[in-house]
Amino acid sequence: MRVGIVGMPNAGKSSLFNALTRAGAEAANYPFTTIEPNVAVVPVGDERLDRVAQVIGASQIVPDTVDFHDIAGLVAGAHQGEGLGNRFLANIRETDAVCHVVRAHRDPNVVHSEGSVDPLRDVEIIETELVYADLEQAERRHGRVIREARGGDRAAVAEEAWLREVIAALQAGRAARTVPPPDAAPHALRDLGSLTAKPVLFVANVDEGEDEVPPGIAAHARAQGAGAVAVSSRLEAELAELDEEDATAMRGDLGVAESGLRKVVDGAFALLEQIAFFTAGEDKPAQSWHLRRGLSAWHAAGAIHTDIQRGFVRAEVIAWDALVEAGGYAGGRDRGVLRLEGRHYVMRDGDVITVKFTP
Numbered sequence: 259m260r261v262g263i264v265g266m267p268n269a270g271k272s273s274l275f276n277a278l279t280r281a282g283a284e285a286a287n288y289p290f291t292t293i294e295p296n297v298a299v300v301p302v303g304d305e306r307l308d309r310v311a312q313v314i315g316a317s318q319i320v321p322d323t324v325d326f327h328d329i330a331g332l333v334a335g336a337h338q339g340e341g342l343g344n345r346f347l348a349n350i351r352e353t354d355a356v357c358h359v360v361r362a363h364r365d366p367n368v369v370h371s372e373g374s375v376d377p378l379r380d381v382e383i384i385e386t387e388l389v390y391a392d393l394e395q396a397e398r399r400h401g402r403v404i405r406e407a408r409g410g411d412r413a414a415v416a417e418e419a420w421l422r423e424v425i426a427a428l429q430a431g432r433a434a435r436t437v438p439p440p441d442a443a444p445h446a447l448r449d450l451g452s453l454t455a456k457p458v459l460f461v462a463n464v465d466e467g468e469d470e471v472p473p474g475i476a477a478h479a480r481a482q483g484a485g486a487v488a489v490s491s492r493l494e495a496e497l498a499e500l501d502e503e504d505a506t507a508m509r510g511d512l513g514v515a516e517s518g519l520r521k522v523v524d525g526a527f528a529l530l531e532q533i534a535f536f537t538a539g540e541d542k543p544a545q546s547w548h549l550r551r552g553l554s555a556w557h558a559a560g561a562i563h564t565d566i567q568r569g570f571v572r573a574e575v576i577a578w579d580a581l582v583e584a585g586g587y588a589g590g591r592d593r594g595v596l597r598l599e600g601r602h603y604v605m606r607d608g609d610v611i612t613v614k615f616t617p
């Protein structure tokens with residue numbers, strides 16, 4: 259899964275990114291610190307996988323990962339060439355979701371490009387810039403598709419009509435996600451690479467010790483079906499430097515219950531309606547994977563490897579806790595909790611799967 263981080267300059271994007279990765283992207287009190295796109299690969303820890311690995315005697319634990327892309331801040335007027343951010347939007351057109359960092363902390367030492375702290379105004383500025391960026395992209399794409407449509411190609415005709423609708427929506431200031439993609443051209447949405455069609459997780463960058471999303475942002479997120487979490491980016495970046503014990507103690511002192519990073523990663527997965535499933539074998543790696551809720555064992559096989567999907571015969575499936583309780587696959591088989599399933603089996607969160615396939 260890939261997530262692009264957007265927001266205004268100095269909103270706290272790189273601080274969050276650093277905290278997520280300890281990758282050391284530069285965070286400084288200076289707008290436009292980030293002028294190179296940064297990509298960080300964040301492992302998604304899962305205690306269930308640890309337990310499965312232990313009971314199976316796996317050689318190692320390989321958690322699934324999320325890629326976070328940190329880009330430069332966007333300012334009002336970015337589409338007219340203000341600031342640097344617009345140039346980097348192309349770097350996040352291919353991502354699955356957008357993480358929108360909004361400054362909500364009131365530290366007077368941190369410069370704000372609009373001169374005051376107003377989270378909802380900032381959100382609207384960024385959303386407007388994303389709409390403009392998409393409009394430019396949609397018009398460019400329309401110019402190309404209209405030629406193909408003249409040839410009478412059915413998919414191109416459908417895509418052309420859809421693009422016209424998308425352009426009208428964007429011109430009215432609405433997100434591209436408000437226009438459903440055409441059945442006859444299922445690739446249209448992906449080919450457009452629209453930013454305003456992606457699911458959004460708002461990250462309110464709050465003052466240290468705060469734990470709540472500002473009500474205005476929460477309501478705004480709800481209205482568009484987006485997620486919202488509160489995190490102090492700077493605090494999280496500092497905590498990321500500590501070992502786990504010290505970090506937990508410091509969280510306790512500040513009254514911040516949950517790791518902010520956990521909230522961001524979980525929030526991103528929830529947004530995309532992903533479930534986790536596991537693969538594990540004795541002296542083999544135990545791995546976690548993610549899959550859209552509602553997809554089948556056949557899709558799960560494809561997430562692991564296209565060859566495994568191609569040669570899919572059947573799957574052995576067991577819930578992770580049943581596996582732990584049974585002490586392993588053999589115990590699971592004896593108890594009758596290890597099941598044989600076909601390709602249409604709908605995967606559940608926490609399933610451990612072994613795909614039998616013909617190479």
Ligand SMILES: Nc1nc2c(ncn2[C@@H]2O[C@H](COP(=O)(O)OP(=O)(O)OP(=O)(O)O)[C@@H](O)[C@H]2O)c(=O)[nH]1
Binds near residue numbers: 288290363464491
């Ligand atoms: N007090 C406080 N300061 C913060 C917080 N998050 C970030 N900052 C400070 O704000 C400044 C900018 O943070 P960055 O993370 O570099 O901001 P950015 O969004 O990446 O900025 P650009 O890359 O310029 O777009 C730094 O001095 C941070 O230490 C926070 O939660 N609280």
Ligand SMILES: [Mg+2]
Binds near residue numbers: 272292329
């Ligand atoms: Mg930055």
